[in-house]
Amino acid sequence: MLPSLKPLLLSGVALAASLIAAAPVAAAELSAAELRALRYYVEQGDRRSAEAEIRRLRGLHPDWTPPVNLEALRSMTEAKAGPGEEENRVWKLIEVGNWTAASGRLAHLRATYPDWEPPAEMVRLIAMGEAQSKFDAAVTSGDAATAIQVARTSPAILRCDRVNNAWQLATMQKKVGDTQGALTTYRGVLGSCGDGSIVVATLEKANEVATDGQLAALADAARQSHPGLRASVEAVETRLMAGRGGATTSAQPRTAAAPAPQTQVQSQPQAPTPAPVAVATPARAVAPSNLPATGDGRVSAVRAAARAGNWTGCLAGSTNPRSVDLLYERAWCAMNRDRSLEALAAFRVASTAPLGAVVQRDARFGMALAFLENQMTEDAARIASVTNLTEKQRIEVETIILDQRGVRAYQKDDYRGAINYLNALEKLNGSIRRDLAILRAYAYLNAGERTVARDEFQRLHDQLATNETRKGLNAAMR
Template structure:
């Protein structure tokens, strides 16, 4: 051992004589300090001093620390980066072990609050997913209770899954409370509306009314959309719609059975995926929605989007279409998902949002005709209701040019629009055509008014 140290000492003295000719920078690298660290740790003061003189000559700008024992310590920076990488890769147990070890090695280092929160949340999410996947509803509920951070709005799917498991445990009141938490915390119309649709299955009439009241306060600018949703949900419960109208409803997209079959990418393998495909293929949308509840992958969410859309749950479909629409499953699927989003917006009477998607997407000819026809339909009906009769006529004419025909209810509106701008001759011609095709009280009233 002493002989080895003597050789090292002599080598250090030779290098010291050479001096700056071997300079490599302002400060030595960790590998440059290996010999010095060895001498210091072994208590060989003479060798350490000789090595230190060599390093000073080689790195003249280097500021030597007063305590040479600190030179052998690692920097926590490398470990911090490693911990974040482990969390990102899902290696949570290793990330936790590394964080604890780093705290021991560097007593003065305290893990950043952001790192601790990120790891805690990732661990809670993994535990929640595992419990839910295994069907252990009680454990999943307990994990969510202990880790409320996994129920934030950016993880709204967890809150929905929690409510479903609470229902499975017979905790209906708790499920309603979970839905209430989403509505009072989130600020996105799609998330809140989808939550209201889910709550409809378990909430009483009074509870549902209270949830809509909370939603209206949270989204004061979304009154019409929320009112339309509440009317539809209450109609489904057998209640009378809140608002009646003598006008035909603006156009709604067709049921997307054929669109789902044509556009939906088949999800990956596994018996669960096969069951989803089978349910969608036979149009069993309820079964499909049940099988895909709590899905997180873009593929399964895309399947779910078409199924819940066909269940007249367009807001939930909007959320489920989003991962595929952003391009995660490839260009063609992204196009079809954006087509689905446009249909969902149109089902919500959000015409301009649908028009923006259509304008920015390279839809197929069939998709474009379908979307643009509904847009023209809704714009025409809306213009008529606003007494913008010339604009309504223009929209209805464009609809006819696009599709090669005009639905009878829209044709009646167009005839009345001509009558309302004082063009009685054109109105009479149109009412006559409609009356000759099928005489009804509406066509006879139109003919009488245009004479």
Template sequence: MIRSAALLALCLALTPPALAQQAPQQDELLALSFYVAQKDATAISAEVRRLQLKYPGWTPPADLSRLNGGGPSAEIDQIYAHIAAGSHAEARALITRTQAAYPDWTPPDDMLALLNTAEGQKALDKALDDGQLDQALRLASGTSGLLRCDRVNNAWRIATLQEQAGRTAAALTTYRAILSACTEFDTISATLEKADAVADAAALQQMVAQATTRFPARATELTDLETRLLAGRGGAPARAAGPARVITPKPRPAPGAVAATPAPATGAGGGSAAAAARAGDWARCVQLTNGARSASALYERAWCVYNMDRTMEAVSAFQSALAAGLDAGRTRDARYGMALAYLKLKMPDNAANIAAATNFTRTQRVDIERQILDQRGVAAYQRKEYRKSIEYFDAMERVSGGIRRDLAILRAYAFLNSGNRDEARRQFELINDQLSTKESRDGLNATD
């Protein structure tokens, strides 16, 4: 099995992006057809040499008059249509009939490669669905194109089966191969997320280091990802902010989590409340700040009730803390907390008003603007304002450098509902190539 995993890794790393075109298309033969019609032997010879230099594997037909409309056209379109529809046997049968009707025609290499890959993908999907790991490995490594990075879902699914079969080392080898071969950062970060289920802390740190070497400009994001993943197993503490994440005051300022200075707090025990907050004991933090009037204690209380999903109370506590007087850093972070609370309450306009009047850190601003655009995009879609929804989602993608899968699917449907079927299909194809699911396949079917 180590040999199979190594072969899989090698294939993933070395599979080329696509086969080069090996024969001229019909529009490239127009000049040659013209010279044939003019019976210009010198020009014919020169044009044939030019085409053969460009396409070394191409041989012109013995009867050059067949170039002028003498080859298949509608048949080629039908072959590609069969391939796209998954009707692979019909595609091969039509290729055979076309060759019989046009003896000088040879199916281009890119057509055959596409058909072979499509057939291999169908067989691989069945093997993966049936849990046939060894068969999946044979198909993946034996069929060109199945382990390209634009089909990274295949490698991910194989790694999952390897993990389920107890082949931990093989699964890690597959994940490391993806980290070595693929160039899209979203693929790299998603792979680290998936590897977290099988890698121990040391292996995960090594994989993050491997990714950082390849993507030095994304070192901060990778460090944040490593911190969050390790925190999930009781390792380094999380530093995240946002409605779905725990926000804990810490000794160093971080988005949505700013520590006490702990100058001694007055009122209802703010120093102890800060310690409880750092430990994630929100209930004790709230108990210790009951009746608090000092800015410091109110600030701690606001974050604690926020993390307990007592959202309206969090808004009030942040407002009280601001009114009581906070230093500049805490004023900014309290306003950040208020904006997050409004977003939890699905009130993006209120959050936007706060953002417009506050000098947030870059991380805070990106987080707030991303969520505002997210909610406005969804709301526009629900109002059937599909073009406006697309604008919001596009803006969110530019702001945050990516878009969540569920929103990408919604955006694709927005294109479809606004009448842009071609762009909708392109979007669904991108989504499905990254990770094929019922939702992505349903989207593709909807564009047919």
């Protein structure tokens, strides 16, 4: 249970009350199965999921009043003939992303308890997770036909909060020569997703397959669907059109040089707690690609060294790994010793080894970080786009990607691109590093937006007056 929610849960489901301004006198009654997911989220202290579940139930049943306390919620969800604790095991499998096991366990419970109705949210999450897993596997292996089929039968994976799936679908459609299908996918994104960075990125991706007329039509569709983004759409359309047929963009002359920003790859993270892996009898050393999943008896000692931050001891104790679980532990230690290419090779092996969904996900997260450490930004983006990262992992990776893309765009004199990337970075994190804020101010200046640039430099100068901000202000006032 989350410490910050413990008092809340002891006093009842107070979070429900905060979502309802005035509850109706006559309240709808929901079945135990419909409320079971809410009970699980509350008992786990997962406030965000509980609030989302209450909103979902209120949307389906406007007359429903959430229970006033946890005891009432328990009494409403006690099943007369249900799986009890067995059901929680399914939720645990969902939490770790083991969709195959979760689906199998759910099928078993349905057969064992024929009168039991599983929570709709459980069924939905498992279906979504299985579809995402199949789609990711198909994209990774280049199996376009399967990826397209999965997207057709499970359109929920193409929602705006999973926009990478739609972009990957379009890539697969292009691979099989279905250009029209790819354009239709891009049009769907532009019509449904109102985030400016998504709209701009989608037009940029569509530019690879669209004719001049088709690109113009997509831009028109974006403007009609999102009038507030008209300026952004017109800017990216102008830039893309100018770059066609070998033409070059009529860029504004560079009026001032920005100081070099600090290249960001965040400090290497501590190795995440890996999923428990049973240790079997040690095997003799073999090539990494042929290693068994488990079996190297040194894994416990190596994990202990990693947890203590003893990267040198971890690497010394894991030479010539005899199992992938040890190779995986070694990868994180190599990352923390600035040996990112060695780590990348190890993560690549672990990402497909039968060590469970959590290890595979974290290994792919490690691959993304290793790519970013070597300024291989687009490789990292591709890995991230086909991996169901945790929210924290995704924010960390996307932060570095936007940082590197913003700096690179500026270095290529693509000032508008730099502004867009750095604005997206600020939106993602709620703030932006000072050196990048200065770089963005110079990007505004070089893009011809002198007033915006002056205001940015003044804001930064008011926060902390330095030679850099003085130079920026002087350049903006010429």
